[in-house]
Amino acid sequence: MPLTDAKVRNAKPSAKPVKLSDSAGMYLMVTPAGGKCWRLKYRFNGKEKTLALGMYPEVTLGDAREKRDAARKLLANDIDPGEQKKNRRAAASLASANTFESIALEWHEKFKHEWTEEHATRLLNRLKANAFPWIGARPITEIEAPDILSIMNRAEKRSLEVAHRVKTCCGQIFRYAIATGRAKRNPIPDLQGALPRVKNKHYAAPTDPKTVGPMLRAFEDYDGSAIVKAALLLAPLLFVRPGELRAAEWSEIDLDAAEWNIPAERMKMRVVHLVPLSSQTIEILKGLQPLTGRGRYVFTSHRSPLRCMSENAVNAALRRMGFERDEITGHGFRATARTILDEILGFRPDIIEHQLAHKVKDPNGRAYNRTAHIETRRKMMQTWADYLDELKAAGT
Numbered sequence: 454m455p456l457t458d459a460k461v462r463n464a465k466p467s468a469k470p471v472k473l474s475d476s477a478g479m480y481l482m483v484t485p486a487g488g489k490c491w492r493l494k495y496r497f498n499g500k501e502k503t504l505a506l507g508m509y510p511e512v513t514l515g516d517a518r519e520k521r522d523a524a525r526k527l528l529a530n531d532i533d534p535g536e537q538k539k540n541r542r543a544a545a546s547l548a549s550a551n552t553f554e555s556i557a558l559e560w561h562e563k564f565k566h567e568w569t570e571e572h573a574t575r576l577l578n579r580l581k582a583n584a585f586p587w588i589g590a591r592p593i594t595e596i597e598a599p600d601i602l603s604i605m606n607r608a609e610k611r612s613l614e615v616a617h618r619v620k621t622c623c624g625q626i627f628r629y630a631i632a633t634g635r636a637k638r639n640p641i642p643d644l645q646g647a648l649p650r651v652k653n654k655h656y657a658a659p660t661d662p663k664t665v666g667p668m669l670r671a672f673e674d675y676d677g678s679a680i681v682k683a684a685l686l687l688a689p690l691l692f693v694r695p696g697e698l699r700a701a702e703w704s705e706i707d708l709d710a711a712e713w714n715i716p717a718e719r720m721k722m723r724v725v726h727l728v729p730l731s732s733q734t735i736e737i738l739k740g741l742q743p744l745t746g747r748g749r750y751v752f753t754s755h756r757s758p759l760r761c762m763s764e765n766a767v768n769a770a771l772r773r774m775g776f777e778r779d780e781i782t783g784h785g786f787r788a789t790a791r792t793i794l795d796e797i798l799g800f801r802p803d804i805i806e807h808q809l810a811h812k813v814k815d816p817n818g819r820a821y822n823r824t825a826h827i828e829t830r831r832k833m834m835q836t837w838a839d840y841l842d843e844l845k846a847a848g849t
Contacts, residue, residue: 456481461514464489479521481509491517493524497533504535551635553596553626554589560629569719571696571764576622583608583619593627593636598643605648614651620644659781660792665689666844668781671774673845680762681770683741684752688767688783690734690838692790692809694721695783699762701751703742708735711831726810729831731838790837798840800833808833 456475464473466487473481482490491506506512506520524534557580565573587604588596601623609616624641631639659665672685688698697715706713713728720726730738738751745753752762767783787809794800808830 456514458514461489461509475514475518477521477525479506479517481517491520493521493534495524495528495534497528497535502533502535504538551592551594551630552590553593554585556593556630556633556635557584557589557626560626563629566718567723569696569721571700572721579615579619579622583615584623593630596640598640601640602644602647605644609648613649616648617651620648659785660789662793662797662844665789665793665841666847668776669841669845671776675770675774677770677773678755679744680741680752680755681766683737684762684767685770686737687734689786689789689841690731690737690834691728692787693726693728694787694810695767696764697726698783699752699764699766701761702749703746703751704749706730706738706751708738711735720810722810722812724810727827728808729827729834731835733838733842734834793840794833794837798833798836800836801829804829804833 456473460473461481464471464481464483466483466485468485470485471483473483475481478494480492480494482492484490489509491509491512493504493506495502495504504524506517506524509517512520527534527537561573561577561580568576584604587607588600591600601620605616605620608619620641624639627636627639627641630636659668669689672682672689675682675685684698688695691698691713693715697719700719701713701715705715708730711730711732713730715726715728717723717725741751745751745758748758750758750761752766754760754762771781771783772778791805791809794805795802804826807825
């Protein structure tokens with residue numbers, strides 16, 4: 454007799470598994486522990502097989518019979534329902550392993566050694582904020598251009614530049630997925646023209662000596678953190694990139710040799726960079742040693758001595774002193790130095806560019822190494838520091 458809901462509900466376990474037959478090969482297996490499992494016995498290519506149909510009560514008697522009938526239809530079409538179930542599970546597992554987020558994290562892990570730590574962190578945070586919440590869990594093969602456009606539009610509400618960067622990052626991930634056999638096409642080219650262009654912006658920077666002097670005097674009068682003040686004083690003297698400055702480590706600095714050797718992994722161009730230190734720079738660093746010299750970082754975070762200063766510390770200090778974004782930014786000191794060193798102090802542009810850690814080649818097409826023209830650069834950095842002192846003293 455076929456089973457009834459009451460028989461299934463009231464079935465009791467015993468010392469050994471008990472089979473309660475329904476019809477057409479389906480039965481309920483009651484385990485000694487009290488579990489109730491639906492099973493279907495069938496034959497395929499002369500072999501007897503068993504198909505699991507689910508657990509009671511999650512799968513009711515009616516649900517189990519529907520699954521049984523669906524399996525028998527497959528058998529009628531010479532399809533093994535057990536194998537089909539395995540294939541579906543394998544496909545689901547593959548899709549789960551090939552989600553956009555999983556491939557993006559794999560791509561990030563593979564290539565992060567080619568980026569600075571700051572850039573790698575920024576990329577990952579950008580994905581976490583702008584992509585993963587909406588498309589991260591989806592198989593990458595199912596993601597089309599409108600899906601990417603959707604997350605770009607969300608990002609555009611905060612920043613058009615971020616939206617473009619999200620698009621670029623997604624394109625790199627899709628290309629990696631194609632190369633590794635997890636995707637067949639990259640939808641990013643379909644989005645050409647979907648966003649307005651970003652107008653190129655130059656970092657705000659004073660290039661008139663008359664405005665540089667008052668700025669330097671304001672730095673001397675800064676009444677905030679001594680560590681931030683030191684960073685403010687050193688930023689125009691060294692004119693390195695803000696990320697290079699705030700992550701400076703004491704192990705990289707040789708005060709006796711008056712040199713700061715920045716390793717390649719922290720440089721934008723992935724090439725070691727040597728910064729000659731003026732006497733003024735050394736004096737500031739020596740003053741900072743009692744505060745941070747026992748730790749790793751020259752400019753430690755106010756939250757933890759194990760971390761370097763935050764990305765926004767210098768710019769926040771500038772704003773606190775009343776300097777607007779269109780007047781000066783942490784990155785703008787590089788433009789200040791580049792302009793004045795060339796136009797007023799008369800140093801060769803290629804020497805300046807090399808000290809800025811830009812790609813520079815000699816007349817024979819060879820890239821300069823980190824020690825190229827080092828004596829000229831030592832002289833330039835000291836001349837620059839002395840000139841800044843002159844500007845600072847001019848209004849006192």
